[in-house]
Amino acid sequence: MTDALKLPFAGEDRVRRLSANLKEPKWLLGDRLAAFKSYLDLPIETNNLFTLYVDLRLARFAEIDPYEETTEAPQVADVVPEGASALIEVAEDKVVARALSAEAKSAGVVIDTFANVLRNRPELLREALDGGTTLPANDKFAQFARSHSALGVLIHIPRNAALEKPIVVRWAAGEPGRGLVSRMLIDVGENASVSVLEEQLPTDSHAEAASETQPQSLWWGTTEVRLAEGANLNFAAQQDFGPNTLAFVNRHATLQKDAQLNWALASVGAQIHKSRIDNHLVGRGSGVRQVEIGFGGGRQLFDATSYTRHIGADTTGDLLSKGVFLDRARGYYKGMITIEKTARGTDSFLGEFAMLMSKQARSVTIPSLEIDQPDVRRASHASSVGPVDETQVFYLMSRGLPREVARKFIVLGFLEPVVSRIPLGDAQDRLRRLLEEKWPASTELDAIGKSEAAA
């Protein structure tokens, strides 16, 4: 399994073509080529602790030809959705919507593609991107995105800007045999504050079941976050790609003094969802709160790695992962908290919890700690795996709920901590609906109930 990542569509020629198609400056091509070299040199997993838990056997990369060119749709919609302050929407290889509220415009917020920004305000990108510090240097998947992205999105929030309503970023993918490799940079200035909602959806008509006969589709992207002193970002994501899509995600954040970051990430869709999150708590008093949920069925695999490095003094990390797995779904939750020598006064917690709903489902959790500084407020982790609590089911049944409804409520309640942190009411409801729809039909539930009664 190790080092099995051979992407037939990776190559220096393609890197050069991608850069030329986007009319990129020399420094950016240079950065891509440096990334491509790293991509070639890196093993599929550099952390020996995790090498046994990488499994891409369900991916059929040979059938996929990622987009080499991305364009603006003939008609780019410019309507800000209700409750939001801005929207950018990409469907397959096209930017189909881009809208900024008056409030966002006057605050100096920029939301645009890298291509447009490079034409108008190249300085906004070069300082952040050149040298690759916004992605993990030891991650093959991140270096692939850095070298092969066909589209970039920048969200720039100037210092002291505060947007009350969230910015919506929407990605639609699912075209069989095609895929988008993209990057997203979120740069938040000093004391600025913003929330972002990322929605990953199936392109219309590609939401049907996973298929052996149809080529897979690919979505490969990043979220690269830079939070300046006192900056604040709430980032929520819902991944609901079709079951025939492979999703690869890197999320990487660097936090300066007193910056605060909230991740609320929900994964429901895709055949394989492989993600890695890196939080670098550099500045004194910075903090990250991260809640991740996965709800898998069929043969879905959620492979979620998370690294949190406490570097500055008095930093806080509060990380929580929750998974619910039906059918033959699997969750691999691999976490690592590092408390460096400089990080006195750290408060860090990592929790990984799972519920298995079927006999073929599997949960792997590896909540690790590496600690070089004992002067901590808290450094701990916890993990549990269990079935639905029968006492809770019994209690709800005594209140008149049928058994399967009671079980459903308990599972949805288990995932609710993430749902309730999605910033838009509509999006919250949509996620609740998605989770409910994922719940198997009552006939299957009867089967589960019976097998448990028998055991």
Add this chain to the structure above:
Amino acid sequence: MTLTQRQQVDNDRSRFDFKDEIVYLTETKRGLTRATVEEISALKDEPAWMLEFRLRAYEHFLKRPMPVWTDGLDRINFDKIVYYRKPSEREEKSWDDVPDQIKATFERLGIPEAERKFLSGVGAQYDSEVVYHSVKEELSKIGVVFMGTDQALKEYPDIFKKYFGTVIPPEDNKFAALNSAVWSGGSFVYVPKGVDVPLPLQAYFRINGENTGQFERTLIVVEEDAKVSYVEGCTAPIYATESLHVAVVEVIALPRSKVRYTTIQNWSNDVYNLVTKRAHAYEDSHVEWIDANTGSRKTVKYPSIYLRGRGASADIISVAVAGRGQHQDTGAKAIHLAPDTKSRIVSKSVSKDGGRATYRGQLKVAPGATGVVASVRCDALMLDDESRSDTYPYIDIQETDTTMSHEATVGKISQDQIFYLMSRGLSENEAQNLIVQGFLDVFTKELPMEYAIEFNRLVKLEMEGALG
């Protein structure tokens, strides 16, 4: 602690730091070749199947790469090690027959007294061969076998062949392969059906001789409804160059048996201690590993229990103290292969003076193992900024109605606690000592009393000067 008390403790420490001039009667050339393996087997006059087993293991050892998940092992120079050394021609039955010099060593360690008082049997390993051994008459009468592993191969060939290498095959890992190729000495315990061994069986192990590898092999077979407790403790003289200790311990707990295996590991700080310990627990049996590591330069050891029969249960307590230059890479594994099995893992580690304590554990619930209840608890105490503590738990659950919980915390001794104890008249060092002993209490209280005293003394020694 007063100055005189402290001196006393220091003096105590010195009793572990001596080296005897022993005339070795037989030893193999440095380094490991096929010929070394053949020579060991020939010297021991072993049956053909054992030579085959050794050679198969040797071939696998050559092929198997060094593990990469822990560091520092590349510093072992396998060519500099003496793989077999026989200090005494035959196994001794009576204490009076033991050569004086070896006897003196054991007397400094206090073994005979303990034995005379109430121990049911002692096998003490001096380098690569069991030289002293006695089993109390009543134990022999009820059919309990407690002897050196080499001797058991000759005297109980059937039981031996049935179980040897079945729990840990040579192909299990590189060091199990090494041990299987060159093993020598160790204990063999056989407890027949329904026998409750009333006192703990004890074996002392010692490494003597620079660059001597010690490759003991222990096999414990406990028949249905039987019960036994086995205790091992180790000390070794301190040398400048690195010694190697690679042991394999196999425990077979047949249905409804109860087995407890206790280790106090206090190798000197130049020893690489790379040990594979595993038990197979059958239906309704109960296995306990009580494992403490205070010595060695590097210890790699994860006592494992494979719960193979319905209703089997496992308890593992793992304690590590890592001081200057030490890396304790220890932990535990519970592998649930059958329904209604239970496991509990408790790990406590202390790191100080730049030492590194790593907990590495695995909890696995295989498909079909329904109704499993498992818990893991890891606590780490770090005494200063130079030290390091890691926790690497692997939790792999493949059965829906598992109830599993895992918790870990890392912290330091709070100044409030120290201050409180000092206000009651303790010195800072004593206060710290007391808190560490309290932290490790979960382990100490599981020990036979004399060991508990000994262990507390070891911790005290380790703690000496922790506040510099």
